[in-house]
Amino acid sequence: MADKVLMKGNEAIAEAAIIAGCRHYFGYPITPQTEVAAYMAKKMPKIGGTFLQAESEIAAINMVYGVSSAGKRVMTSSSSPGISLKSEGLSYLAGADLPAFVVNVQRGGPGLGGIQPSQSDYFQATRGGGHGDYHMIVYAPASVQEMAALTVKAFDTADKYRMTSMILADGTMGQMMEPVDLESLKVNPAPEKPWATTGTDKKREHNIINSLYLKPEQLEQVNFERYERYKEVEKNEVMFEEYLMDDAEICVAAFGIAARVSKNAINAARAKGIKVGMIRPITLWPFPKDVFKKAAEKVHTFISVELSMGQMIEDVKLATECKANYKLCNRVGGMIPLPEQVLADIEEAAKGGNK
Amino acid sequence: MDYKRITIVCGHYGSGKTNVALNMAYEQKEQGKSVAIADLDIVNPYFRTKDSIEELNNRGIKLICSDYAGTNLDIPALPDEMYAITDNKSQSFVLDIGGDDRGALALGRLAPAIVKENNYSMIAVINMYRPLTRDTASTVEVLREIEYAGGINFTGIINNSNLGSDTTAKDIINSFGYAADVAKLMNIPIIATAANKRLKAELVGKTDNLFYIELQNSLTI
Numbered sequence: 141m142a143d144k145v146l147m148k149g150n151e152a153i154a155e156a157a158i159i160a161g162c163r164h165y166f167g168y169p170i171t172p173q174t175e176v177a178a179y180m181a182k183k184m185p186k187i188g189g190t191f192l193q194a195e196s197e198i199a200a201i202n203m204v205y206g207v208s209s210a211g212k213r214v215m216t217s218s219s220s221p222g223i224s225l226k227s228e229g230l231s232y233l234a235g236a237d238l239p240a241f242v243v244n245v246q247r248g249g250p251g252l253g254g255i256q257p258s259q260s261d262y263f264q265a266t267r268g269g270g271h272g273d274y275h276m277i278v279y280a281p282a283s284v285q286e287m288a289a290l291t292v293k294a295f296d297t298a299d300k301y302r303m304t305s306m307i308l309a310d311g312t313m314g315q316m317m318e319p320v321d322l323e324s325l326k327v328n329p330a331p332e333k334p335w336a337t338t339g340t341d342k343k344r345e346h347n348i349i350n351s352l353y354l355k356p357e358q359l360e361q362v363n364f365e366r367y368e369r370y371k372e373v374e375k376n377e378v379m380f381e382e383y384l385m386d387d388a389e390i391c392v393a394a395f396g397i398a399a400r401v402s403k404n405a406i407n408a409a410r411a412k413g414i415k416v417g418m419i420r421p422i423t424l425w426p427f428p429k430d431v432f433k434k435a436a437e438k439v440h441t442f443i444s445v446e447l448s449m450g451q452m453i454e455d456v457k458l459a460t461e462c463k464a465n466y467k468l469c470n471r472v473g474g475m476i477p478l479p480e481q482v483l484a485d486i487e488e489a490a491k492g493g494n495k
Numbered sequence: 496m497d498y499k500r501i502t503i504v505c506g507h508y509g510s511g512k513t514n515v516a517l518n519m520a521y522e523q524k525e526q527g528k529s530v531a532i533a534d535l536d537i538v539n540p541y542f543r544t545k546d547s548i549e550e551l552n553n554r555g556i557k558l559i560c561s562d563y564a565g566t567n568l569d570i571p572a573l574p575d576e577m578y579a580i581t582d583n584k585s586q587s588f589v590l591d592i593g594g595d596d597r598g599a600l601a602l603g604r605l606a607p608a609i610v611k612e613n614n615y616s617m618i619a620v621i622n623m624y625r626p627l628t629r630d631t632a633s634t635v636e637v638l639r640e641i642e643y644a645g646g647i648n649f650t651g652i653i654n655n656s657n658l659g660s661d662t663t664a665k666d667i668i669n670s671f672g673y674a675a676d677v678a679k680l681m682n683i684p685i686i687a688t689a690a691n692k693r694l695k696a697e698l699v700g701k702t703d704n705l706f707y708i709e710l711q712n713s714l715t716i
Contacts, residue, residue, distance in 0.1 A: 254567030
């Protein structure tokens with residue numbers, strides 16, 4: 141058998157989920173993530189798992205709620221419009237403190253939009269598409285290998301903090317094929333879940349999974365405690381990559397496919413003697429605030445490269461307290477910025493010099 | 496390579512069948528034939544033959560495909576021009592078929608006429624580095640599903656085992672045993688081993704019938 145396999149990003153997510161011990165998948169097909177469901181449909185019956193194509197996205201996310209309540213590793217996947225439909229369920233999962241793994245392979249929007257890649261669900265993922273005070277851990281892979289590695293990681297953090305972990309990819313990441321080393325994935329078994337509804341055997345009080353609290357004081361207390369847990373996530377789970385930041389005076393902020401395009405532009409700019417680097421957030425929530433704050437001591441301009449009308453740029457500004465110059469370099473509607481566009485913005489920033 | 500009037504190219508999605516199909520059309524054109532390529536993929540809206548329309552135009556190869564290929568409309572549409580494949584017997588055709596049994600249903604519409612004329616080859620493109628066709632048993636299962644849905648049996652195999660741009664000559668050589676086993680189980684010959692042109696020097700003499708392919712233009716990111 142081959143050491144490496146040539147996988148689509150969507151397939152890598154599905155296989156990594158199986159490796160992480162997920163045996164329950166509920167979904168509804170939508171381009172450009174359909175290969176996740178297709179892969180699960182092929183594989184799950186062979187390994188004693190459950191693949192179920194639900195009657196709708198709303199049904200699928202509520203099936204996730206059910207299986208998670210029973211203490212099993214479970215997932216669903218969709219693309220932008222489908223995630224909007226699942227957002228009520230995401231809020232209920234948060235309200236019941238249930239671990240879940242959710243994948244959004246984004247496409248151009250709003251509305252039905254198109255099937256080409258996009259990053260315009262950044263706000264939805266990091267600010268919560270559903271109602272109420274809650275967060276999800278949001279991972280932004282930039283290679284097919286990372287699609288696999290972050291999937292395994294997401295199951296761990298979801299269980300550890302009893303919350304939803306999301307992969308926020310884009311259509312390019314889902315569709316592109318790269319060699320993947322599956323042997324290198326580090327898998328931790330699911331922890332004990334004493335809160336799960338697994339049957340009491342008449343030996344303990346029965347567990348209740350719920351997001352309804354009759355007394356406002358009690359609901360307030362539950363919210364406070366949940367946010368204490370979120371603080372732990374912010375302390376422990378931030379992930380990012382720095383590229384050529386040691387002497388950088390210009391910093392590109394980009395994640396996912398935009399980071400790959402930007403890397404080419406940065407290399408071209410470096411060849412022209414421009415001191416530019418990149419911070420690539422791997423977790424979008426928690427956002428790598430500290431590394432941006434530290435960079436702002438030396439960097440005069442931040443260029444946020446996004447496949448959106450400018451969403452992450454707000455977090456870059458917040459993290460750096462609006463102390464630098466900011467420039468948005470973007471394409472939307474399914475278009476991807478070319479390295480030349482990013483390079484032009486870097487060169488313009490270099491001419492501008494210090495603020 | 497020797498070509499029948501109709502060359503049907505099938506394989507699991509991601510096997511590289513579109514690139515193989517394109518290069519088969521290029522080769523027939525170089526052999527001086529009047530050739531058209533028909534994109535009958537009703538499964539995958541991405542990585543379509545239409546992406547190479549400029550190259551096909553430059554080479555004088557006609558492309559038959561749905562108006563919606565390469566657009567935001569993801570629907571399983573087929574072009575009305577597809578009937579030329581069986582009607583226009585003065586032209587050679589390469590058929591690029593969707594990557595599984597559902598994709599092969601599009602072929603089923605044409606299969607009776609193609610079989611009746613009996614001037615075709617039905618090529619299975621296989622890649623042992625793809626996750627759902629990593630062993631002979633799963634590969635044969637996929638190929639049988641395609642045959643059943645398409646209404647035509649395979650006549651030969653092109654071993655296109657590769658790891659994308661990272662592929663080495665050794666990766667290809669390591670796939671020879673796999674391809675031979677699939678051919679034996681399917682009871683059809685290996686027509687060629689496909690490889691990127693850059694590996695030519697390392698592969699000469701390692702196997703018969705090497706088929707060198709040029710890749711579609713792609714952005715390196």
